[in-house]
Amino acid sequence: MEDIHEECGVIGLINVAEAANFAALGLHALQHRGQESAGIVSCQAGQFHLIKGMGLVSAVFSKGETANLPGAAAIGHVRYSTAGGSNFANAQPLLARYTGGEAALAHNGNLARTARLQRELCTAGALFQTTTDSEIFLHLLAREQAVSDEDIARVFALAGPAFAVVLLLGDRLIAARDPYGYRPLVLGRLGQGQVVASETCAFDQIGAVYEREIEPGEMLVLSASGSRSLSFAETLPRPARCLLELIYFARPDSLVFGESPHLFxxxxxxxxxxxxxxxxxxxxxxxxxxxxxxxxxxxxxxxxxxxxxxxxxxxxxxxxxxxxxxxxxxxxxxxxxxxxxxxxxxxxxxxxxxxxxxxxxxxxxxxxxxxxxxxxxxxxxxxxxxxxxxxxxxxxxxxxxxxxxxxxxxxxxxxxxxxxxxxxxxxxxxxxxxxxxxxxxxxxxxxxxxxx
Ligand code: SF4
Missing domain, CATH: 3.40.50.2020 (Rossmann fold)
Incomplete structure (x- = not known):
């Protein structure tokens, strides 16, 4: 199929030494999900470090740039533009500072309520720096002054589908999937650390072990002190997992929605x-x-x-x-x-x-x-x-x-x-x-x- 393009791929790691190196390796495995831009944000002692650029993962991280991304926590993104143009400003992860400190975000999906949410946020004074719908999450975090896990869960409820998101907030890595579960997101273990990614092929690449899917409507908070799962949907709708992931997008060697795309x-x-x-x-x-x-x-x-x-x-x-x-x-x-x-x-x-x-x-x-x-x-x-x-x-x-x-x-x-x-x-x-x-x-x- 030549006429449909993959959407995006995300990865996040916490409690993993040199997390950015593993993020880059994982992004190589997710490259089929987006070839327009790639980026990684790492965090060490509350300091965020970002490298992103246009092109393939191998082009953006061609000279060992991950050495400049210290820390045991990182998120990464590969992008194909489904909303907003293909330009550097729209490359992810997006990085912003708000009441809760610095926040880095990587998003796979399109927010079906983009027009309404952007209108509301702009009317309330928001200044958008990009043309991607993913920025809406950051404005909602700021507007809601969302610092606690519960506040952040409320932001995901407000955003509505469709999303699989990784959000890095200093000592917390948050992974969330919209209540319909349109886009895939899986959880794995790497040594003592934890990793989330769009597809399990990223786990195979870095030697991580698959544990389970992030459930639709689930927000998983991962930190040095353990993990915490919150549900942000009042009632869970019937799932609407993207069947085209199994037909075409996902790598045949991945596990997506608990299914092998090749065998399907x-x-x-x-x-x-x-x-x-x-x-x-x-x-x-x-x-x-x-x-x-x-x-x-x-x-x-x-x-x-x-x-x-x-x-x-x-x-x-x-x-x-x-x-x-x-x-x-x-x-x-x-x-x-x-x-x-x-x-x-x-x-x-x-x-x-x-x-x-x-x-x-x-x-x-x-x-x-x-x-x-x-x-x-x-x-x-x-x-x-x-x-x-x-x-x-x-x-x-x-x-x-x-x-x-x-x-x-x-x-x-x-x-x-x-x-x-x-x-x-x-x-x-x-x-x-x-x-x-x-x-x-x-x-x-x-x-x-x-x-x-
Ligand atoms: S199955 Fe649904 S989510 Fe997937 S490509 Fe078709 S319309 Fe989009």
Whole structure:
């Protein structure tokens, strides 16, 4: 999937010697969640130290800059801008001073009430330094003079969804997740210290042991004297965990919402085969996003899956070229066909989702040019018809292929012999009695928390 971008990744550590070094390592593992900027704040004896910059983690911390971030507590962030522009001011962690002293914050998600909260805060005199919704948390901390754990919990209740946040306040590391649990946040142990992160792959990177998820509506306070869990939701709503995390965003080797994304994707591929079978010779994943689903699809139909497309990992994701020929060249630069694999074959092309459809159309044409006899497209999620309000960078309605065209029209525009999507009921049914605990807004248009 080329058209949706990851949101952000966060990490926080406390009671860990040289915490910033571990934060940087963890951010490397979370790099897939945001490539626009990276940053770390550490704290030693009440003094905060910040380094952040534009670009990849390896670019921002290329010369061992973490040596300038002393202390046994640190938080880190990788960003893809889902609200506010991509510029240095919006890079996180955000650092501010208020009644409670210095506070550093890193946020994954979009606040659905951003417009209302910004209006309220500005009317009361707040001066925003950035254009990111994440700054709202800092203004709420200041306005509410939130110093005690209970006061800070009230700030999270006021902010509303969607967020997974790490907040560093001198001797306290606070981790919180909105009551719907849209975005993931997990807790682990590293020696005598504790660590929280967006995904468990960050724990694997630094040798931490996974303990549990931060619960929806939970604020966890970690310090040298132990941990304390507070609930900041008066009543807990039915969870709305982002299903696209499992379909696409999260690394296949992570554990997200207690599930393995790789195994979930394989299961969805198997179900896709049951719902949308094909007479074909080989199954070819669109790399890398369609890999796990294609394996499941192929296994269910007893077909071989083949690497008919090879991805070039060294092409920047921002490569944009106008014009049809130039676009085809750009597609070839990212994915090249293995002619000997697809020639004279009936090919099932499998991807995790279909958004604008431009890349998929080009890949289908490339397969035909390489001699594929038939090209059948199977998508391991339902038609994506609606944008996201909860922290994922999505094209607008009018750019979503399934919003504009019927399935026969999409098949024709993509020039494929057949097209099949996984059904929404089938997809959520894979979770059994937890099937109603996921957000499905981008497929159903049912927004549990309307934007304000
Ligand atoms: S709308 Fe889609 S991308 Fe956004 S939170 Fe819901 S499932 Fe995730």
């Amino acid at each position: 994707r394989q299961r969805s591929g198997r179900l896709l085969a049951a719902e949308q079978p094909t007479q074909a010779d080989i199954v070819v994943p669109i790399p890398d996003s369609g890999m796990s689903a294609a394996m499941g699809y192929a296994a269910a139909l007893h077909l071989p899956w083949e690497r008919g497309l090879i991805r070039n990992h060294y092409v920047g994701r921002s490569f944009i070229s106008p014009g049809q020929e130039a676009r085809a060249a750009a597609v070839r630069m990212k994915n090249n066909v293995v002619r000997e694999v697809v020639k004279d074959k009936r090919v099932v092309l499998v991807d995790d989702s279909l958004i604008r459809g431009t890349t998929t159309a080009a890949l289908g044409n490339e397969l035909r040019r390489a001699g594929a006899r038939e090209v059948h497209l199977r998508i391991a999620c339902p038609p994506t018809r609606f944008p996201c309000s909860y922290g994922v960078d999505f094209p607008r309605h009018e750019e979503l292929m399934a919003h504009n065209y019927s399935l026969p029209e999409i098949r024709e525009r993509l020039n494929v012999d057949s097209l099949g999507y996984l059904s929404l009921n089938g997809m959520v049914g894979l979770f059994g009695d937890k099937s109603d605990t996921f957000c499905t807004s981008c497929w159903s248009g049912d927004y549990r928390v309307p934007p304000e």
